Amino acid sequence: MGGGLVVALVGVALASAAIGAYDIPLGDLLSSVRHRLHLGGQPLDRIGESVLWDVRLPRVVLAMLVGASLGCAGALMQGxxxxxxxxxxxxxVSTGAAxxxxxxxxxxxxxxxNWTVTVFAFVTGLFxxxxxxxxxxxxxxxxxxxxILTGIAVNAFAMSLVGLFIFFADNAQISQITFWQLGSLSQSTWPKVLAVLPCAALGLLAAPVHARRLDLLALGERPARHLGVDVERLRVSLILVVALLTAAAVAVAGVISFVGxxxxxLVRxxxxxxxxxxxxxxxxGGALVLLSADLVARTVAEPAELPLxxxxxxIGSPFFFWLLRRTRSRQGGWA
Known part of the structure; x- marks a missing residue:
């Protein structure tokens, strides 16, 4: 499955970089990439180079980073x-960032x-x-x-604050707030990629280190403790990893549901x-899903762009309902 995921991810990334209001033939795209890497090839014309390197590729990379962060964070949370x-x-973290x-x-x-909204979202999400x-x-x-109960209470309080702030906003600001809350990668730039990259890389590298202890925790807290797992320390470490991954993703892309x-x-x-x-x-898988969703958002209603x-x-809500029905019919529950 791992090899298939990588192949699919590369294929969708190439399609996302090539397809849009300004189509770029795949051969020309690969030629431009080889040229930038000093491996031969030819650059595109001035407009094509600008579209590919200043608009499309930052968006592709950011979609993969955000999707990977949300997918990994979801797996850790469920564990x-x-x-x-x-x-x-x-x-x-999402409502806090909001x-x-x-x-x-x-x-x-x-x-x-231009970084004010992103930094404020990141800091309040972590807080x-x-x-x-x-x-x-x-x-x-x-x-x-x-x-969980504390999270529900804090989420409710945070959403009340969001509603209060919206009350004081004017129409233009409400439009901007709505667009941010619905999620979008339309403002993707290389500086934003570089801003997310350290947090995403740190979280994605730290997460697999805890895989064995998560498997033991799945047996229950008491058996995990008997097998040498410091449950409280593990929980704190992984909550911090999830917070880092999710806050960085939400800060640059807004609130994106169902990926995590x-x-x-699906993987399970x-x-x-x-x-x-x-x-x-x-x-x-998260990177693949978000990259595919962003490609649909950009192209299905051209020249308009749907919120991500x-x-x-x-797509996620009916699919999750199908997943619930399928699991219950086959296993009698989530066990």
Whole structure:
């Protein structure tokens, strides 16, 4: 399955770089890439080079980074919580990031120029996760149920703040807020890629290290402790990894639903529950799904562009319902 994921990802990436309002033949695209790598080839004309290298490729790379981050974060969340419905938004990172982004837009904050919304979203997303964890601790420990319930409460409070900020926004700001909340990669640039890359790389490299302990945790907290797993330390480490991955993704792309929820289930259906393969495969699958969704968003209603979160929601929600029915009919539940 791993090889097939890589081949599919490369194929969709090439298609996404070539297809759009300004089509670029695949042969010319590969020739331009070889030219940039000093391996022969010929550059495109001035417009073609600008479209490919300044618009398409940053968007392709950013879609893969965001998708991989969300897919990997979803697999980790489901492993940490032992719950198939767990996804990164459970611990408040998405709504927390929305508070920062909406506040920056609604109140016209521009202290960091074009980076203000992104930085505010990232910082408030991380802060919200730390707040959820701190509020859920009792006697030096945190429990899954308490974490989930605390996350629900903090999410509700954060959404109320978002609604309050929108109340003070004007029509132009409301339009910008709505576009951000629905998710989009239309503002992709190489600086944004470089901003996300360290967080995504750190999280994606750290996640597989915990695969064996996640497999032991799947046996239950008490058996995992008897087998030498420091459950609390593992939970803290993985929540921080999930927060880093999700906050970076949401900060640059807005709120994108269902990728972190559905992709790990797809991988688990095909390859089983072992986290040694599940975590990296969920990252690759997330990159593939988001890149495909972005290609659809750009091309299905040309010259207009559909919000990316709308595409993932429209496809993800009925697919998840089918997945639920299929699993229950075959196994009698999620076991």
């Amino acid at each position: 940490v919580f032992g719950n198939p419905l767990a996804e990164p938004g459970v611990i408040g 508070v920062g982004a909406v506040a920056a837009i609604a109140f016209g904050i521009e202290v960091l120029g 919200t996760v730390l707040l959820v964890y701190a509020l859920s601790r009792s006697a030096g420990r945190s429990e899954v149920v308490t974490l 929820l559905v992709v790990p289930h 259906m095909v390859a089983g529950p072992g986290h040694r393969f599940l975590v990296p495969a969920s990252a690759a 979160g709308v595409i993932t929601g429209l």
